Amino acid sequence: MLTIKDLKVSVEEKEILKGLSLQVNAGEVHAIMGPHGSGKSTLSHVLAGKDGYQVNSGSVTYKGSDLLELETEERAHQGIFLAMQYPVELPGVNNMVFLRESYNALRKARGEDEIDSPAFIKLIREKADQVKLPAKLLKRSVNSGFSGGEKKRNEILQMALLEPSLAILDETDSGLDIDALRIVADGVNQLRSPDRAMIVVTHYQRLLDYIKPDVVHVLADGQIIKTGDFSLVKELEDKGYGWLIDEEAA
Amino acid sequence: MSAGQNQGEWLEEFKQGLNQSEVEANSSNSLDSLRREAVEALMSEPLPFRKMERWRYTPVAGLFKLPLNILKNQPANDTGYEELFSMGLDSHRFAVINGHAHFLGDINELPAGVIFSTMHDAAVKHEALLSQYAGKAMSQQGTQNRLQASLVNKDSKLFQYLNQSISPDGIFIHVPEGIKLEKPVEVVFFKSGNQADLVQTHNVVVLEKDAAMTLHEKHVDEEASQSFCNNQLEMIIGDNASLQHYYLQQQGSSGWHRQGMHRIQAEASRYRGWYGCCGSQWSRLETTVIFSGDNAESDVQGIQLALNGQLSDIHLDTRHDQPGCHSEQHFRGLVTGKSKIVFDGNITVSQDAQKTIAHLSDNNLMLTRNAEIDAKPQLEIYADDVQCSHGTSIGELDEQSVFYLRSRGISEQQARNLLSIGFVAEQIDKIELEAFRQYMLDLLEIQLQAAQKQENPDDGQ
Secondary structure (H helix, E strand, O other): OEEEEEEEEEEOOEEEEEEEEEEEOOOOEEEEEOOOOOOHHHHHHHHHOOOOOEEEEEEEEEOOEEHHHOOHHHHHHOOEEEEOOOOOOEEEEEHHHHHHHHHHHHHHHOOOOOOOHHHHHHHHHHHHHHOOOOHHHHOOEEOOOOOHHHHHHHHHHHHHHHOOOEEEEEOOOOOOOHHHHHHHHHHHHHHOOOOOEEEEEEOOOHHHHHHOOOEEEEEEOOEEEEEEOOHHHHHHHHHOOHHHHHHHHO | OOHHHOOOOHHHHHHHHHHHOOOOOOOOOHHHHHHHHHHHHHHHOOOOOOOOHHHOOOOOHHHHOOOOEOOOOOOOOOOOHHHHOOOOOOOEEEEEEOOEEEEOOOHHHOOOOOEEEEHHHHHHHOHHHHHHHOOHHHOOOOOOOOOOOOOOOOOOOHHHHHHHOOOOOOEEEEEOOOOEOOOOEEEEEEEOOOOOEEEEEEEEEEEOOOOEEEEEEEEEEOOOOOOEEEEEEEEEEOOOOEEEEEEEEOOOOOOEEEEEEEEEEOOOOEEEEEEEEOOOOEEEEEEEEEEOOOOOEEEEEEEEEEOOOOEEEEEEEEEEOOOOOEEEEEEEEEEOOOOEEEEEEEEEEOOOOOOOEEEEEEEEEEOOOOOEEEEEEEEEEOOOOOEEEEEEEEEOOOHHHHHHHHOOOOOHHHHHHHHHHHHHHHHHOOOOOHHHHHHHHHHHHHHHHHHHHHHOOOOOO
């Protein structure tokens, strides 16, 4: 589904990703772990098409085409979804309106009819219930005055609604208490399917205990330095990142 | 009927017409005395121009070059007024068509003592009452020289004199002591036809002690006309009386619009206003507020839209001369294309006005680089025990927010629309009248989309 080859990316002249390669197949859940500043968020943002990142070399192929050629919204239309580390507040933009616009934009891109308002309200209530987002938050401005946990739940709600082919969760677990963490993990687990892939970017192993990813990568200094199965998470929990980075340097 | 040929000369022609008209020199009628004062002052009043502080950012020369027809406007047809009231409010209705006022309801259904009238009728039927109030909200003067003493536009009172010099028609409402009107009063000012007319109205709303009402005014026109609508609205709010007021200006994009809005509030009175300045190629709203008693409250919220090469200009003057009064004035502006917003907010707190609370803010969103915003807040405080603040801001759309929406599949244009609408919608959400709130949200979306079509005519979809 996603093939990244030797990707080098700079931000303001500084190289952050230094030749990153990654293969993600449909049906798989990958975790990308790594210390702060290793390039985890840069990878997420480049995949979603955010401005301000200079791709120097390498390639990203998604469903057989060059992902980097696509605009941000086109990537969303093709099934890419990024759950943000810091979801922005959009004062004055009603959450329900935003969710419907987004849902219909994807339907339109697929050549389907837009959903009408009553049908959408029914759908979104079900989804909100599923991710335990209080219905009253649907009527408020997007993320405005939401607690940290509510913002992340709103991200998971969007993921559940838009049903992406490739979901990227960028440190969605940061700043969450154990209950909120469960909800995020449940959201991911419910969406697991043979035709969908997920990349869970995180600094901590806690979320992964609930998700149990198929493949675990360690990202350090802009490169994947280790790939393993779930047992790697345990190892990192016990030993930290230090030994891997030392091993790499040696 | 040669006005069309005399470009740039309508004002001169207007003045000549006044010289020949018969203002009864010795009439004791107060409207006549206002009119005499206005006619005399108009002759020597300078035209506003850029060197005047209050006109620094507002080009006005074009107004005097309009091919205006200054002769008496023809009344419109007597039918079809109901269509103007598109908001579906259960209301008492006035239609003011080309400057001629009509009450559309049955006055027998009004609570006892309430007067709903046209200004012209009131000058005959309620002469004593009208004399007491006409011109009063403009200044605290007795019946003499009310216009000259008015606070508005110290640089040039030309438009005030122009308005009063013909004693135009308009609405007159008088709510006696203790009466609270349940239904809102809805007034639609409508300019029909495509003829470039000078349309003027003078409107007076009086609430006696403990009275209460809601006033909803809307300004619209029928089709492209370079008319100039010059209105005055006076609001006299008695002790402990309460007025809720909505003002919406949505005339078409070739019209010119000026409104003077003058208010005087007695002890413990309350005023809540929401102003939507959305229409006309050139518009100017000039408001003055005087507190004549202590502990009065005034809360004014509003929006300014300048989308299609429009100029939207607001001047607020709030005078705190009495102790313990509270005024809030908060506006948001949205400007795009080669349009322009002027916001000039002034609060004066005199030495005796201790315990005053006064806040003013004006926040603007600029969607294009060639738009212009001139925001000038001013706070003059001579008392020492007060809580006052003012602030203005001019910003652009947050690119993080645009990215967030695009990452959810929403096109860049639509993302910018949603965020722009959101910025203004926060202000629209303060409207308590649900039908009007929804009307404003729809209007905003329609106007923004129309502006985009104008700017990017090649964009499909």
